[in-house]
Amino acid sequence: MRGRVLVMVAVLLAAGCARAEPSATPGQLLREYAGASAPVKNDRFGPSGSGSGADRMANFAAHYTPDQLAAALFGAYECDDRSPDGGRLANPCRLSREATEAAREFSGNADRPHARSILVKHADGSLELLTVFIARRPDGEAQLIDTSGGTYTGLEDFRSGNDVLGTDDLILTLQDVTSVPGQGELVVRTGHTPAVWPWVASGAAGAVLVALITLTVIRRRRAAAENADLLAQWAPEKPNEPATPPGPEKPVE
Numbered sequence: 490m491r492g493r494v495l496v497m498v499a500v501l502l503a504a505g506c507a508r509a510e511p512s513a514t515p516g517q518l519l520r521e522y523a524g525a526s527a528p529v530k531n532d533r534f535g536p537s538g539s540g541s542g543a544d545r546m547a548n549f550a551a552h553y554t555p556d557q558l559a560a561a562l563f564g565a566y567e568c569d570d571r572s573p574d575g576g577r578l579a580n581p582c583r584l585s586r587e588a589t590e591a592a593r594e595f596s597g598n599a600d601r602p603h604a605r606s607i608l609v610k611h612a613d614g615s616l617e618l619l620t621v622f623i624a625r626r627p628d629g630e631a632q633l634i635d636t637s638g639g640t641y642t643g644l645e646d647f648r649s650g651n652d653v654l655g656t657d658d659l660i661l662t663l664q665d666v667t668s669v670p671g672q673g674e675l676v677v678r679t680g681h682t683p684a685v686w687p688w689v690a691s692g693a694a695g696a697v698l699v700a701l702i703t704l705t706v707i708r709r710r711r712a713a714a715e716n717a718d719l720l721a722q723w724a725p726e727k728p729n730e731p732a733t734p735p736g737p738e739k740p741v742e
Contacts, residue, residue, distance in 0.1 A: 511678070511679060513659055513677050514677060515677055518610060518659065518661040518677060519559065519562075519661065521610065521616065523550075523558065524546040525542060525545060525616055526545065529617065530616070530617035530618065531617055531618045532618055533618055534561075534562075559675065560671070562606060562608070563605065563607075563608075563675065564670045564671040565603040565623055565668070565671055566580045566604055567601070567604075568580065568582035568584060568602065568603070568622075582602075582620065582622065583620070585637070587637055587638025588622050588634050588635070588638050591624070591634045591638045591640050592622060593624075595624040595626070596626055602624045602625075602634065603623045603625070603669050604623070605621055605623060605663075605666065605671075606619065606620060607619045607660050607662040608660065608662070610658065610659040610660075610661075612657035619653070619654075620636065621634065621635055621647075621666070623669055631667035631668070633647055635647075635651060635653065637652070639652070642667075643665075644662065644663075644665075644666045644676075644678070645682070647666065648660075648679065648680065649682045653680075654680025656680065656682070656683050657680075658680030658681070659678070659680065660680050661675060661676070661677050662675070662676065662678075663675060664676045
């Protein structure tokens with residue numbers, strides 16, 4: 490009987506971990522964004538859908554190297570909701586009252602927080618750039634804030650506590666999501682952590698859990714090695730001569 494219970498525990502744990510560890514890579518999701526033919530919700534780099542995915546990809550390739558695109562897309566930026574010449578918003582944040590209050594409460598001052606885009610691939614295949622905010626204290630401590638004013642200590646706290654995304658959504662962002670302007674590796678995670686069963690931490694499941702964690706670490710290392718340069722299959726012909734980017738006025742260096 491105990492053997493059957495352990496087998497069931499192993500199966501359920503494996504299913505849960507499989508949902509938490511998506512097979513998609515950072516490079517794959519970034520290529521989907523760059524080559525999107527359908528509109529990307531809240532796209533900071535201009536509307537998509539006006540042409541083919543190939544045209545959009547070619548436009549990005551003409552203005553960015555892969556590293557420049559990743560830096561501009563996922564780097565934190567200063568909020569600026571003013572409309573510059575041409576009527577286009579420069580680094581818009583559209584801070585809600587709740588987010589503003591949460592930032593002030595954490596930082597202790599009235600400074601506007603930084604913003605960061607998280608690339609979301611929803612369960613239906615649609616793409617979105619989800620805006621989150623980063624409040625910082627003088628001592629360097631940082632906090633992640635969503636548009637409704639929810640606060641989080643980091644990526645995993647955001648995944649377990651947000652009310653916006655589900656376990657079937659995928660997100661692409663920095664592992665160190667509160668860093669400014671940005672540091673660390675790009676990672677793909679589910680938008681929300683799966684349900685955790687109370688008995689997972691029991692002694693009977695301990696050995697199985699350790700084994701699964703080991704396999705998860707191996708998978709992550711292999712994925713990181715295979716996608717070190719993110720968009721190795723897509724790059725402009727003259728990567729050292731990028732044109733003026735059509736995106737934010739101050740791309741992250």
